[in-house]
Amino acid sequence: MILYFILGVFPAFLLPIYGHHCGKLRESQLYNRKEITAPDEYTWIGRVGYVYGNRTEFSCFSVLIHRRYAIINAFCILDNLASFIVFGDWRENKDITVGDCLVEGITAQCSPPPQRVDIEELVVHPGYNRLDDYNFGLAKLVENVIFSDFVQPLCLPPAGETESNHIAQRLEMAGFRRPLRKGDTVDKEGEWRRKVQVHTASMEFCRSLGGNNWPNRTQHHICALGKEENTLYFGSPLMGIEVVDGKPRNFYLVGLPGSVELLGHPSNLSMLLFTSIFPFRNWIVKNMELDYN
Template identity: 80%
Template sequence: MILYFTLGVLFAILLPIRGHHCGKLRESHLYNRNEITAPDEYTWIGRVGYIYENRTEFKCFSVLIHQRYAVLNAHCIRGGTAALILFGDWRENEDITVGDCLVEGMTAQCSPRPQMVDIEELVVHPKYDGQYDYNIGLAKLEKNVELSDFVQPICLPPAGESEGNHIAQRLEMAGFRRPLREGDPVDKDGEWRRKVQVHTTSMDFCRSLGKNGWPNLTQNYLCALGKEEKTLYFGSPLMGIEVVDGKPRNFYLVGLPATIQLLGHPSYLSLHLFTSILPFRNWILKNMDLD
C-alpha cells in the first residue's frame, strides 16, 4: 500500500511536465483568428517581477511547466534580482490586484485576480556566459501555484521529439505587445495577451538574413520570421502542438527568445532567434527537485 501511494504521487507530479495535465488546448481556439487571446488561453505565461526599494517592475517573462517550476531566459536572472512571478495576468497593466474584463459589443470576458508567487531559488545553465547560447534558467517557486482554468503549465517537448522537426512550419507565440522602437506610440490594445504566428526557417536561411554580430548558430537555436507590426515583447514563448490519434492534444514549449532583429524596408519582417527547449529538456528535469 505504501509503495502504491508513493508511485501514485510521483506519477501525479510528473504528469504536468511530460504530458496530459499540461498545455491545455481547445481546438476551436486554433481557428478563431482572434489576436487577443481568451483569458483561459495560454495560461502558462508569467511576468517576472523585480523589487527596487518601493516599487516592483516586470521586465521579463517566464513559462510555467509545473506547479512549482517555471523556465525563463538566463539573462533575466543575471540581469537583476528576480523576486516573484505573476501568473494568470490577462492584461499587462499596473493594477495587478484585480482581474481584467474585456468588453466587445454586447459580450464581456473576464479573468480573476492574477496569482503572485515568490521565487525560492533560481538556477542558470552552467554554460551561460552572458551571450546568446545556453540562455536558459529555471525558477523554483516558494509554493505551488493554484491551478485553475486561468493558470496551468505547458508541457515540455515530447521525449521522442527530433531535432529539426519544426523547420519551415508556422508556429504560435503568445505574449504582450510593446513599442518596438523608441518614440513609437503606445498601443493600449497591446496590453492584452496576444497570439501571433511566425514561420520557422532553416539555419542557412536565417544566417543569410542576420546582420553583423549574429551569433554562431548551433542546434541549441531555432529561427523564425514574423510580421514586424505583430512582433510581441521579448520573452514571449514559441509553442508547438502534440498530435495524438489524429487530434491536437496539447501545446508544448518549443523555444524561448534569445534575440530579435527588425529587418525594416522592404520586407518589414522581424527575425527571431530562439533558444530551443529540446536540447535542454534533460537539464530542466535534472534540476527539478520532485521528491
C-alpha cells in the same frame, strides 16, 4: 535569493510536464483568427516582477511548467533582481491585484485576479556565457501555484521530438506585445495577452538575412520570421502541438526568444532567434525538486 546550480538527479512523476495535465488546448481556439487570447488560453505565461527600491517593473516573461517551477531567459535572472512572478494576468498593466474584463460589442469576458508568487531560488544553465547560447534557466517558486482554468502549466517537448521537426513551419507564440524601439509605447490593444504566428526557417536562410551584429547561431537555436508589430517580450514561448490519434492534444514548449533583429523589410519583418528547449529537456527535469505534497 541565491543563484546556484542543482547537480543531483531527482525522481520525478512527470505528468505535469508531459502529457494530459499540461499545455491545455481547445481546438476551436486554434482557428478563431483572434490575436487577443481568451482569458483561459495560453495560461502558462508569467510576468516577472523586478523590484528597484520603491518601484516594480515587468520586463521579462516566464513559462510555467510545473506548479513550483517556471522557465525563464538566463539574461532575465542574472542580476538577481527577479523577485516574483504573476500568473493568470490577462492584461499587462500596473494593477496585478484585480482581474481584467474585455468588452466587445455587447459581450464581455473577464478573468479572475492573477496569482503573485515569490521566487525562492534561481538556476541558470552552466553553459550560458551572455552570448545567447544556453539562454535559459529555472525559477523555483516559494509555494505551489494554484491551478485553475486561468493558470495551468505548459508541457515540455515530447520524447519523440527532434530538433529538425520545426523547420519551415508556422508555430504559435503567446505573450504581450513589446515596444520595438526606444521611446515607443504599447497601444491599449497591445496590453492584452495575445497569440501570434512566426514562420521558422533554416539557419542557412537566416544567415543570409542577418546583419553583422546577429549573435552566433548554434545547433541549440531555432530561427523564425515574424511581423515587427507582433514582436513579444522575452520569455514569450514558441510552441508546438502534440497530435495524438489524429487530434491535437496539447501545446508544448519549443523555444524561448533570445534575440530579435528588425530587417528593414518592406513587409516589416523581424527575425527572432530562439533557444531550443528539446536538447535540454533532461537537464530541466534533473534540476527540478519535484514534490507532490
